[in-house]
Amino acid sequence: MNYIQEGFITAIKLIISFDRDVYEVVFLSLKVSIIATILSSLVGIPLGFLIATKEFKGKKITITVFNTLMALPTVVVGLFVYSLISRKGPLGVLGLLFTPKAIIIGEFILATPIIIALSISAIQGMDPRVRTTAMTLGANTLQVALVIVSEARFAIFAALIAGYGRVIAELGSALMLGGNIKGYTRTMATAIGLETSKGEFGFALALGFILLIVAFSINISLQYIQQKRK
Helix, strand or coil: CCCHHHHHHHHHHHHHCCCHHHHHHHHHHHHHHHHHHHHHHHHHHHHHHHHCCCCCCHHHHHHHHHHHHHHCCHHHHHHHHHHHCCCCCHHHHHCCCCCCCHHHHHHHHHHHHHHHHHHHHHHHCCCCHHHHHHHHHHCCCCHHHHHHHHHHHHHHHHHHHHHHHHHHHHHHHHHHHHHCCCCCCCCCCHHHHHHHCCCCHHHHHHHHHHHHHHHHHHHHHHHHHHHHHC
């Protein structure tokens, strides 16, 4: 019990004192996750829109594939990207392995299917009269697309938050691709695992508290968006 109490006390002190090592890890985690989510949205939202609004052969299978990829194992992503960017890989010359960029690539792959699948669901769930009305009023293809995205903005924003929530606590690929290098590629999830194994329970607990706060904020944001949609 004393061990746990000491850990809690140490964690609170580290958080309140804005310990440099703690917040260095936190800021890196937030940074790579935000960048990965933004990049995923730039790909996922347009692609989700096209899949949702266009009719083509294999559409149902395509949607099923993206829905399945929402649960893509992180270690599989890490292994795949590692094989590409390692020294012996086809992209090894770029020197991406064990850098924040490598983590971003892994998180991008994890977040993109979520954003695509949820964007498809959001747009398909809209009233079809929105598109018809816009076309009747003389809107061109781009204007129709903007109207549809605008009407589905709350659901699409929820997709972005879900994608971000998927990668902020990601461990498998971040560890394999970033190497957990102190001050460079150490994220909250990888640092918690390392510090716990070293017996630095207070430091790991401090990061755990902050990660819980981030997760709580994400859930609150999702609930707020869902209420706005009603």
